[in-house]
Amino acid sequence: MSLKSYLNFTFQNPTKIIFGAKTIPQLRELIPGKPKILLTYGGGSIKKNGVYDQVKEALKDFKVLEFSGIPANPVYEHAMEGVKICKKDNIDFLLAVGGGSVIDATKFISIAAKYKYEDPWDMVAKKFNPDPKYHPKESIPLGTVLTLPAAASEMNWSITLSRDSTKQKYFLIDPILFPKFSILDPEATYSLPKNQTINGAVDSFVHTLEHYATTNRNARIPDRIAEGILDTIISETPKALANPRDYAARANLMWSSTMALNGLIAKGVEEDWSTHAIGFEITAMTGADHAKTIAAILPGLWRFKKEQKKEKLAMMAERVYGKKYGTDDEKAYYTIQKTIEFFNSIGMRTTLSSVGIRREHFDEIARRVDYWHKFCDVPPLGEHQDIYAEDIIKILELCDP
Secondary structure, X not given: OOHHHOOOOOOOOOOEEEEOOOOHHHHHHHOOOOOEEEEEOOOOHHHHOOHHHXXXXXXXXXXXXXXXXXXXXXXXXXXXXXXXXXXXXXXXXEEEEEEHHHHHHHHHHHHHOOOOOOOXXXXXXXXXXXXXXXXXXXXXXXXXXXXXXXXXXXXXXXXXEEEOOOOEEEEEEOHHHOOOEEEEOHXXXXXXXXXXXXXXXXXXXXXXXXXXXXXXXXOHHHHHHHHHHHHHHHHHHHHHHHOOOOHHHHHHHHHHXXXXXXXXXXOOOOOOOHHHHHHHHHHHHHOOOHHHHHHHHHHHHHHHOHHHHHHHHHHHHHHOXXXXXXXXXXXXXXXXXXXHHHHHHOOOOOOHHHHOOOHHHXXXXXXXXXXXXXXXXXXXXXXXXXXXXXXXXXXXXXXXX
């Protein structure tokens, strides 16, 4: 076996997780000293479900300022308003209370407030430029209180952020973005609207598949963990939808979401992320929920790449969906169909029309995705880096067979 056939890795995740009911009061012990805190959140749902009151009570001995209104698809222009507050009021600590959008925006604020050059956006737009000035060196420390399981931003080192002026969605990955701690109280998710529970489940499911449905490298530990996450989401999502206060279902979904993208199941396997890359551009173009776009793209991507992914799709049919007999081709098709059926069963549509995309949009989507490859030194999409603009159009054509 040649050295190139190995997938060596380093794994370190410094985020401390505090999981369970009634854990929000622990904030007062988790934040060292008496820093000036900027509390960040979204549209105000945390004031309706009691989380805001719990956080404020825990922080009653701290100086706390607030920055609210972070949208479901966080944008650079709004995040920069938070940066202004940090600089003006000398903020020492950031506390993000919400889902992945709130946490991602707060992560960007944490590095942008410390950026010493002209435009903090360069850290995102020029992340592949080797010049060290475009890479974050300092950040305001941050913690999180998770209220919407989906993105795993509470325990990872990445963000996604849009910019209104370009109508594109960008990402950044850097170890400096790990939160210091995250509180995960499943009871904080009891009041989630049905569509957010569905979106979170689908997002977590596809995160898992971006690691799992690639090449079979006999990576038994990440594969088995991924299969456990997939099986848990399939079994627990209907329970949470039927009874939003089912603590066990909410806890299992919350931890599944975190484990899907905290880096653990990415070690020793190839990663794809084509579904997400195409979905990001559709979200930027139409404003459709991220989960809805990736649910619409995934079946077409699998159909297009079935030969490359066949072994893992067949394995998924056996281990997740229970199909023990048939050829690998039959099992792969079975996995595609059963995944569509699962999404549909929880109320998630899997068609491009459901996210506002028609045939006349295909060229523009392909152009937007291919932009990163041609002008930003980003490799082509796919675990084999072999998906180009013309392939994206073929994938889109296979999404609604």
